[in-house]
Amino acid sequence: MITVVLLGAGNVATHLFKAFLASEEVEIKQWYNRNLKTIDKYKNKVNVTDNLSSLVEADIYILAVSDDAIEDLSKQLPFENRLVVHTSGSTSLYAVDMKQKRGVFYPLQTFSKAADLNFNDVPICVEALKKTDLPILKNLAKAIGSKSHKVNSDQRQALHLAAVFVNNFTNQLYRIAHEITEENGAEFNILKPLIKETANKIESLSPYMAQTGPALRNDKKTIKRHLKQLESDEHKAVYHLLTKSIKKTHGIR
Structure with missing residues (x-):
């Protein structure tokens, strides 16, 4: 005991x-x-x-x-x-x-x-x-x-930092997605199976291999349209930053 x-x-x-x-x-x-x-x-x-x-x-x-x-x-x-x-x-x-x-x-x-x-x-x-x-x-x-x-302490602190990205920052992205759907009269709940599947993917794939989307495809027309759709400058900045990060990770210019 x-x-x-x-x-x-x-x-x-x-x-x-x-x-x-x-x-x-x-x-x-x-x-x-x-x-x-x-x-x-x-x-x-x-x-x-x-x-x-x-x-x-x-x-x-x-x-x-x-x-x-x-x-x-x-x-x-x-x-x-x-x-x-x-x-x-x-x-x-x-x-x-x-x-x-x-x-x-x-x-x-x-x-x-x-x-x-x-x-x-x-x-x-x-x-x-x-x-x-x-x-x-x-x-x-x-x-x-x-x-x-x-x-050790360095490993623990690295895990905590990484946890902020996978949990706190991801949850903020959920919040932005919730705002976008609310502004356009769409149901956020429709996205929940996608959220679950995205999380489930990394049980068998590395995050690098699991990446999909317009940034990975370098779909410039879709990216431009998305940025035009976004009304909030803050949301535009987040979209631009993450798109740039994905392109850099996968060597896309």
Whole structure:
């Protein structure tokens, strides 16, 4: 049984809490948040607190807080030489105070409180200053059904940067597409099978090989017509930039 104290109550913390609670191999000893009202509704399931001095002993302390809060919160922990990890993709391992055994437990996924999430589909990137601390992080990932991946800081930060492109930026492109369809009285839902197929393609093809469209074909008439259709200068700029990027990637002039 792995014992855990969870600190923070955002999207990542909430989903981790639910996953830990459902696991027979994890015991949540305590849940801390500076605003107790946020987690008070869970007090029948776990010991909740807003007092750092009352933190109990556990195998792992997980700082599931904003990147900017990690360093300050870890300094305030009233103990030393315990395994303290954060869940950030972009923050240094060394943001955790040096008086602790430092590590990272980074779930590489998009988290929304209202959306259900199966941790079988969530890779966990693990990192530890001491190699001896890696096994418990891997076992914790396994206990909630996730596959763990040992990465170093550079690799983790590269994955986080790449995740912004495949998730956040892609979602913004969905939003632009939604605006375009709304402006012209078309249904955005008609595009959803295409969105799913585009994502499914890279299960068997590299993104390079999966590329299609007017930029790849160098279909200048279609590109010109699309740019004329777009009313927003911002949308035109995005279309032009991505078209230029695709052409450069595939050696098209």
